[in-house]
């Protein structure tokens with residue numbers, strides 16, 4: 106008799122996050138460095154590249170405090186997070202969603218379960234807050250949202266077990282990445298390619314041209330130390346100029362199809378993958 110092996114759940118993002126990289130990873134593979142010891146991701150978001158690489162040592166940071174609390178709780182107390190999510194799952198309906206949305210939670214565990222619950226049930230899995238920092242995305246239209254993906258959360262927890270997770274501005278990476286044993290992947294909020302392009306506010310602070318320049322300077326400093334640096338961004342003049350000035354290599358990556366009401370204007374949108382090596 107053939108014994109049925111349990112289906113293995115591979116670690117993967119447990120949050121939907123704007124700009125998630127899951128679909129682009131195959132195109133990234135040829136550009137990844139062959140050797141490194143410690144992986145740094147200063148704009149972790151949904152963490153698609155981290156979960157794909159599963160590096161033995163990693164430091165993950167993001168400016169979004171709720172997001173970082175959620176990662177830390179999934180790493181350290183995944184069974185408690187699952188327990189709270191089961192309760193959200195049982196009680197989920199329209200009124201319950203808006204009640205949870207209005208109450209940011211007392212403990213870190215409650216905040217983590219709330220973020221995952223809202224992420225699974227809100228419109229398009231968006232993360233958006235108002236000027237007071239309050240989550241304000243409406244309820245999404247899902248028949249049966251997958252609120253508590255237990256196996257996936259446990260697999261993510263195991264992958265995060267030995268990672269260092271902190272809330273910080275990206276510049277903090279300069280305090281840690283110092284040598285050619287280090288690999289830094291930066292996936293910042295993209296520079297908009299046109300005035301009408303879709304823009305998502307990831308946090309209370311938007312990411313402007315000065316920040317793109319600050320990031321470029323940070324990457325230049327890391328490269329001077331011998332650190333391997335890889336950056337993703339939109340394909341536009343500002344970004345190309347910033348990285349051409351420091352002789353980084355620039356590769357176009359075919360991303361999603363554009364959404365245009367005029368079908369003739371729909372086409373593949375390219376974005377950039379930029380490396381120091």
Ligand SMILES: C[S@@+](CC[C@H](N)C(=O)[O-])C[C@H]1O[C@@H](n2cnc3c(N)ncnc32)[C@H](O)[C@@H]1O
Pocket residue numbers: 122123124125126127147148149150151152153154166167168169273274275276292293294295307308312
């Ligand atoms: C494009 S998302 C990252 C997507 C992610 N790599 C993925 O695959 O799902 C950008 C992230 O940058 C974070 N962010 C914005 N400004 C930042 C800053 N100054 N320092 C660090 N993180 C920042 C946002 O909170 C957001 O999570």
